Amino acid sequence: MNGSLLFVPSGGLANRMRAVASAYELCQKVDSTLQVVWFQDWALHAPFRSIFEKTPLVAIREATVLDHLIYDRARKKNLFLPALPQRILFQRHIKEQDVTPLKKQSFDFEQWARGKRCYMSCYQVFGSFPNERYQQLFRPVKAVMDVVDGYRSQFNSHTIGLHIRRTDNAESIAKSPTALFINKVREEIDQHDDTKVFLATDSMDVKKEFIAAFGARIITPQEEACRDSISGIRGGVVDLWTLASTQKIYGSAGSSFSPMAASIGGVPLEIMNAQTATF
16 A cells, blocks of 8 residues: 655755655655645745745645645644644644654654654654756756856856855854864865855855955855845855855855755865864
8 A cells, every 4th residue: 555745844945945855755765645735934935936946756735725724744833733633634744843862863764654644743854855956956946046147157167155054053154163164265266266156145244355355256145144035045046056066065054055955066065163174
């Protein structure tokens, strides 16, 4: 008997992409049908269709009012009301907060899913899959790719990517100071005189600092990064796919963004960390 998985990805963009890719791979391995319900919330307030094209590989639908009552993550916010219908509808159930403990126990997700009606909410990787899955499952909408292509047209034979996370990420600020990135760009220029840099950052001050230091070598969005609107989230997808097109990415500690870009493009990644840097 074939099984089925009703899957609810949670968290921000990169977390959802990892989770959906994991669910897809799991269902391929156990011959289960996969249905993804895409909820908007504070972590990602944008419909799937506003950032990605429809994919023939996975049935992904926007959450309806009924979905909120039945398939949403049961939590204090919704008085845990979806827990009852989920207990009735599904034979197996995994909540997002259970995934990390299960992974530490080397839980057999394939055995759990095989031949059963399953429900799972998740914001992280579980199981393994090739990096190619990201480009197979997620194709940015044309409006996003047009912007990406505009940045790519400014690349040359040696264009590196920087992702410098600031604002609300204390770990990135503490472990990946801007000076490390500036020094790394100087090293790249010493080795490749024609080096260009695509800079993705949520800080306008960082953009100004790099443009002042390196001038026309810097390629970066002019607008301020904002992830609480559809246009802002599209900007994040632009950054991901543009970083994925560079020769190498230098990223910030404590951020899942640059590892995702490296996985999408299959390009080398180095995390800038003052605690391990040598001077």
